[in-house]
Amino acid sequence: MSEQLRFTKEHEWLLVKGDVIRIGISDYAQNELGDIVFVDLPSVGDTVEEGEGIAALESVKAVSDVYSPVSGEVVAVNEELEDSPELVNESPLDQGWIVEIKVDGVAQTGDLMNKQEYEAFLKEV
Template sequence: MSFDVPDDRRYLESHEWALETDGVVRVGITDFAQDELGDVVFVELPDEGDDVDQETEFGVVESIKAVSDLYAPVSGEVVSVNEDLFDAPELVNEDPFGEGWMLEIEPDDIGELEALLSADEYEDQIA
């Protein structure tokens, strides 16, 4: 099976993606991750203003099959949370790289993105 892996973002081995735009990093889970989870029924996210640390847990995604921790791709302050997911968690399945995004972080060090996997490296991991 082939999964969508956009090459405009970076990836964690734990299947989160990070897209930097104008100094803010938008975060979600990958197409592969949502497929493995099955139907997402609940998403727990931090509050705006919370601080997160790179590669530490920031929330939980719950599906009909499993509960999985979510990990931050960069350290920084949460500046936005996708509140649509509270009423429509299925957006994570329907559009994991678009409407199913989870949060936006103002990073302490944008250079942390360089430590993450490229699209090619992530594709190798899930192959």
């Protein structure tokens, strides 16, 4: 499962399913943030530009933005997170996914890291 994921240097992950990209945050990221108590999700139908804030993760201590690694339209949000924000901590790569974005054209994931590359990148952080 995690073999299919691609990671950004900002610690988001992407799962490409045709022209729909599922986005979440890495295990490293959830650990850095600590207990997530609220996830501020976008609405289905919102359009986002690459690099724009798409969701906000609130821990007891602070808020952190999740930036969209792609441009497109929000086609799904993980509504489970509204009542169970802790899923981001407990299952960051699976049940704690955040949004799905339908991209314009073909998703460009060439400059993203695979799992091994991301783990190597974390050692330098």
